[in-house]
Amino acid sequence: MDTPAEESQDLGAHEEAGAASRRSFLRMAGAGVAGTLGAGAIAGTAVGVEHYSDTASARRRGDGATVATLSSATSINVLWRARTDRKVIALTFDDGPSAEHTERLLDELREAKARATFAVVGRNAAQFRDLVRRQHNDGHEVANHTWNHTDLSLHEYDRCKRELSRTDELVADLTGSPTAVIRPPFGRVNGQLLQYAAQTGQKVVLWDMRLLEDQFDAAGNAAYVLDHLRPGTVVLAHDAGLTKRKVGMAAIPGILAGAHKLGYEFVTVSEMFDLDGA
Numbered sequence: 001m002d003t004p005a006e007e008s009q010d011l012g013a014h015e016e017a018g019a020a021s022r023r024s025f026l027r028m029a030g031a032g033v034a035g036t037l038g039a040g041a042i043a044g045t046a047v048g049v050e051h052y053s054d055t056a057s058a059r060r061r062g063d064g065a066t067v068a069t070l071s072s073a074t075s076i077n078v079l080w081r082a083r084t085d086r087k088v089i090a091l092t093f094d095d096g097p098s099a100e101h102t103e104r105l106l107d108e109l110r111e112a113k114a115r116a117t118f119a120v121v122g123r124n125a126a127q128f129r130d131l132v133r134r135q136h137n138d139g140h141e142v143a144n145h146t147w148n149h150t151d152l153s154l155h156e157y158d159r160c161k162r163e164l165s166r167t168d169e170l171v172a173d174l175t176g177s178p179t180a181v182i183r184p185p186f187g188r189v190n191g192q193l194l195q196y197a198a199q200t201g202q203k204v205v206l207w208d209m210r211l212l213e214d215q216f217d218a219a220g221n222a223a224y225v226l227d228h229l230r231p232g233t234v235v236l237a238h239d240a241g242l243t244k245r246k247v248g249m250a251a252i253p254g255i256l257a258g259a260h261k262l263g264y265e266f267v268t269v270s271e272m273f274d275l276d277g278a
Helices: 004-031 057-061 064-070 102-112 122-127 129-137 157-175 191-200 218-228 245-261 269-275
Strands: 044-047 051-055 075-079 088-094 117-120 141-144 203-205 233-238
Touching: 075 191, 075 269, 088 245, 088 269, 102 129, 102 245, 117 122, 117 129, 122 129, 122 157, 129 141, 129 157, 141 157, 141 269, 157 191, 191 203, 203 269, 218 245, 233 245
Parallel strands: 075 203, 088 117, 088 233, 117 141
Antiparallel strands: 044 051, 051 075
């Protein structure tokens, strides 16, 4: 198995592929059509451009894949932006925790009185258990980003379940709370992921804005986020991985201060789900 540092170098090579996959998903949702997401995905109907819900209506249409996959679940929610007029923003941090960034980031969030969501990679969480405990104790949400940062779309259900359930079990052990949210690596949503989420009662979150560490410095990234901020925004950042993550982490204080000045409140992903449509 690669070390976390070695694997993090691989993440950048796949980042654009993941972004393309997510863009395809968004285009399908925006078109408001019924379709499938990835190999073996569940058929469903997109509603709006921020929120995807695979509902029991598909069962009534006789979609066999949906009936087999959803079991007793009636809907699977995938959120990348909440439909709300309330000035809220959800900062999400993937791939950690890490010795380099996470503790300092937690200090900055505490000083700003801001809540965030940390989508942890299980094997990193196992290495930095105290940081996961602190994330939870500081009022942040700890989400599931698989055990090995695995592209779930490349694997059958059993492998996907192992990646997700192992991380769920560790997070529950460290925090005393079940994991409510899954952030799929590379933003790739497929039937295996939705099946697991349906069975465990979890929700899936993507994003509608990410830090552009290759294009701007720290000040430029902060300005980019603040210029494009709107109610319900979900921002993707990373607190582990490639060297360029230093740029994103350096932008966080400016984002926190600037968004507060604009009247925004920082909430967790689960809180954002609760606000969706409000």
